[in-house]
Amino acid sequence: MTNTDQDKIYTAALIIIGDEVLSGRTKDANTPYIAEKMNDAGVRLAEVRIIPDHAQTIIDTVNLLRAANDYVFTTGGIGPTHDDITAENVAAAFGVGLELSEAAYSDLLGYYKDESEITESRKKMAMIPVGAKLIENPVSGAPGINLGNVYVMAGVPKIMQAMFDSILPTLQGGAPVVSRSVTADLPESLIADGLAEVQKRHDDVAIGSYPKYQNGRFGTSLVCRGVNETSLGLVIDEIAELVKSLGEENPVIA
Amino acid sequence: MTNTDQDKIYTAALIIIGDEVLSGRTKDANTPYIAEKMNDAGVRLAEVRIIPDHAQTIIDTVNLLRAANDYVFTTGGIGPTHDDITAENVAAAFGVGLELSEAAYSDLLGYYKDESEITESRKKMAMIPVGAKLIENPVSGAPGINLGNVYVMAGVPKIMQAMFDSILPTLQGGAPVVSRSVTADLPESLIADGLAEVQKRHDDVAIGSYPKYQNGRFGTSLVCRGVNETSLGLVIDEIAELVKSLGEENPVIA
Numbered sequence: 001m002t003n004t005d006q007d008k009i010y011t012a013a014l015i016i017i018g019d020e021v022l023s024g025r026t027k028d029a030n031t032p033y034i035a036e037k038m039n040d041a042g043v044r045l046a047e048v049r050i051i052p053d054h055a056q057t058i059i060d061t062v063n064l065l066r067a068a069n070d071y072v073f074t075t076g077g078i079g080p081t082h083d084d085i086t087a088e089n090v091a092a093a094f095g096v097g098l099e100l101s102e103a104a105y106s107d108l109l110g111y112y113k114d115e116s117e118i119t120e121s122r123k124k125m126a127m128i129p130v131g132a133k134l135i136e137n138p139v140s141g142a143p144g145i146n147l148g149n150v151y152v153m154a155g156v157p158k159i160m161q162a163m164f165d166s167i168l169p170t171l172q173g174g175a176p177v178v179s180r181s182v183t184a185d186l187p188e189s190l191i192a193d194g195l196a197e198v199q200k201r202h203d204d205v206a207i208g209s210y211p212k213y214q215n216g217r218f219g220t221s222l223v224c225r226g227v228n229e230t231s232l233g234l235v236i237d238e239i240a241e242l243v244k245s246l247g248e249e250n251p252v253i254a
Numbered sequence: 255m256t257n258t259d260q261d262k263i264y265t266a267a268l269i270i271i272g273d274e275v276l277s278g279r280t281k282d283a284n285t286p287y288i289a290e291k292m293n294d295a296g297v298r299l300a301e302v303r304i305i306p307d308h309a310q311t312i313i314d315t316v317n318l319l320r321a322a323n324d325y326v327f328t329t330g331g332i333g334p335t336h337d338d339i340t341a342e343n344v345a346a347a348f349g350v351g352l353e354l355s356e357a358a359y360s361d362l363l364g365y366y367k368d369e370s371e372i373t374e375s376r377k378k379m380a381m382i383p384v385g386a387k388l389i390e391n392p393v394s395g396a397p398g399i400n401l402g403n404v405y406v407m408a409g410v411p412k413i414m415q416a417m418f419d420s421i422l423p424t425l426q427g428g429a430p431v432v433s434r435s436v437t438a439d440l441p442e443s444l445i446a447d448g449l450a451e452v453q454k455r456h457d458d459v460a461i462g463s464y465p466k467y468q469n470g471r472f473g474t475s476l477v478c479r480g481v482n483e484t485s486l487g488l489v490i491d492e493i494a495e496l497v498k499s500l501g502e503e504n505p506v507i508a
Binding site for chain 2: 021022023025027031034036046084122140159179188207208209210211223
């Protein structure tokens, strides 16, 4: 990860491609992983879209989001089966075709040992968009693909994480986004008026208020995010004072 | 839930509003809940978007998706704090203002017992778009809102679920989407060629192939979804035969 331009705000979008997520069968586990890594990288995850395995939807979404963001990540749909249509539609989004990647084919051969094992379906995993680079898959056969600012990764979290970790050092980001918090055993509605005043005084820190409800009791986490640690420290102090003034004896400051 | 028109395909979109999900702090748990209930209801969850607490983004996303779908659900941003901006921006998307709901105010009063407890921030929870109906919140103070085909719900899963369950009987859907599956201890790339043939023969069933990777072994779940149970049964039988012919002795059929 190179933090080159501290003032520019870098953004990324994530496209989760898969009927299985929209049907509720599979719970997306990739968003939190990517989101957390983006904070350290100084890139804001600006939007996530979960879309079906539908060609035109993939093409349109990739084109819209790659124009609007510094980076686009996709997960899902890169395997050997008929419903794995991500690579061909990312290619279509860039107006290019697919070609057999010798490097990917060689990896497949290393994986399956014998050429006779490379069925048409398996060969499909070595077909990549013209001009694309491979993202290594250390777990199974199908590589990821990088074309322009779009990074096509597997949907299986273990594989996606390995791919993402290999991409991360190659991305450029701005100042890392730091997060700190104050947690109080008070309902957020009690804190709201004072909190709005704190937010008004500090527009370079984003303050989020997140209610918890456990065992019949309300609590609130007040999460502050920003790139300026001095401002962040001031805001945390002010919020800690606020919740103490409202009756919280031991706010948890993190 | 009224299943009125069995031929029409009803669709819904879900908008998850919250910086906390995009920062990775909060894992979305609402998508799987809504997705599963939609299947039974005969409504396809066509798209999910996770967007930030940003006014114009909320307005644009609500307007785009309410025009494209039968139903739009939103989660998050309906509380009393400064970062809860969903209600005002859904109102803006419909070109209406907010007004004090007497019913919601009366609920708040019932909840907080004394009018002196109803601060400006708490009163905000009773401000709803002109023309909107309330969705009861059985857990905490802030009600949900229904305006046109848009349903605005809490982000906290326990509250969201209660709200969603109260909405569900009022929605119209088509034929329920039924899901069945065959699971085999085979890599999906081995099944892929034959599976594509099965899919070609049955275009009224959507077949998804989902690899698993556990303890160094590959397995595959072949999930079939459709509204015609006879077709679904045929496809399941063909897939079971296919995986048996490829060496799976005990496919798990569900």
